[in-house]
Amino acid sequence: MFLGNLVRFLVTKEVAHGKQSVIFDEAENRLWAQMAILKWIFE
Numbered sequence: 001m002f003l004g005n006l007v008r009f010l011v012t013k014e015v016a017h018g019k020q021s022v023i024f025d026e027a028e029n030r031l032w033a034q035m036a037i038l039k040w041i042f043e
Helices: 023-042
Strands: none
Touching: none
């Protein structure tokens, strides 16, 4: 399993887009967390 926020700078394309990479899942989870925080702030 591979996780990482600065993938473009740290790993090859093969690792970033490989079968065991979960960077896009991680990015989606981060997006939902950011949206929840913004919603909480503006309520």
